Amino acid sequence: MKSLKSLATKLKVNLVFPITRSFISFSTVLILDRSSKVSLGKGSRIRGFCEIYMEKNSELFFGNSAVLMRLGEIVVTEGASLVVGENCYIGSNANIRCHKEITIGKGTKIAQFVSIIGGQYEHSDAEKVIEYKRFQSKSVSIGENVWIGVGVVILPGVKIGNGAVIGAGSIVTKDVESNSVVAGNPAKQIGLRR
Numbered sequence: 001m002k003s004l005k006s007l008a009t010k011l012k013v014n015l016v017f018p019i020t021r022s023f024i025s026f027s028t029v030l031i032l033d034r035s036s037k038v039s040l041g042k043g044s045r046i047r048g049f050c051e052i053y054m055e056k057n058s059e060l061f062f063g064n065s066a067v068l069m070r071l072g073e074i075v076v077t078e079g080a081s082l083v084v085g086e087n088c089y090i091g092s093n094a095n096i097r098c099h100k101e102i103t104i105g106k107g108t109k110i111a112q113f114v115s116i117i118g119g120q121y122e123h124s125d126a127e128k129v130i131e132y133k134r135f136q137s138k139s140v141s142i143g144e145n146v147w148i149g150v151g152v153v154i155l156p157g158v159k160i161g162n163g164a165v166i167g168a169g170s171i172v173t174k175d176v177e178s179n180s181v182v183a184g185n186p187a188k189q190i191g192l193r194r
């Protein structure tokens with residue numbers, strides 16, 4: 001892992017990491033601050049044309065056999081951490097913005113074009129400009145064995161319980177109970193898994 005980091009720091013782009021333990025595709029771009037930590041579990045894979053940006057003291061953990069499919073973009077800002085549990089699958093064109101802590105429990109399956117958003121601009125005062133100085137970082141927690149449909153957006157601060165199902169195209173604005181099926185904008189419960 002140490003050599004991966006120093007190589008990535010030197011190259012800044014197009015890191016190749018074709019070893020048996022884990023795999024990062026040729027065409028993936030990793031931009032890592034020297035103080036960031038990246039840990040890839042056995043059999044984990046990061047497919048082509050992904051872009052991963054890691055700021056100061058940020059952490060990224062991919063559990064064993066976790067997969068990030070092509071064209072995913074991951075940003076982990078200063079001091080933040082993203083944990084992807086073992087056997088998670090993240091479909092192509094994922095957009096993950098981690099500003100505090102994002103955890104994805106083991107076995108969770110995420111379809112294509114899903115956004116997981118860990119922050120937003122403070123916007124209540126119309127007199128003040130919208131700027132990064134007043135950015136609010138919030139954690140997002142996604143449980144184990146969750147299924148997230150295509151095109152879902154998960155907003156800052158949301159907690160999704162184990163075994164939940166999120167219907168395609170949903171905007172998740174509030175916490176989701178374990179084993180519930182939610183859908184729509186804003187996402188509402190449409191069923192319960194037995």
Ligand SMILES: CC(C)(COP(=O)(O)OP(=O)(O)OC[C@H]1O[C@@H](n2cnc3c(N)ncnc32)[C@H](O)[C@@H]1OP(=O)(O)O)[C@@H](O)C(=O)NCCC(=O)NCCS
Nearest residue numbers: 111148149150165166167168169170181182183184190191
């Ligand atoms: C959420 C989902 C699993 C629900 O399937 P289901 O349990 O069979 O539910 P139903 O199709 O019977 O729908 C129940 C109700 O919810 C509504 N509904 C279902 N999915 C919805 C969605 N994504 N957005 C809004 N409403 C939805 C249905 O219109 C129906 O409403 P009605 O009772 O007023 O007629 C499914 O609709 C879905 O979105 N699957 C995701 C598929 C996907 O993204 N695959 C990617 C590859 S893994």
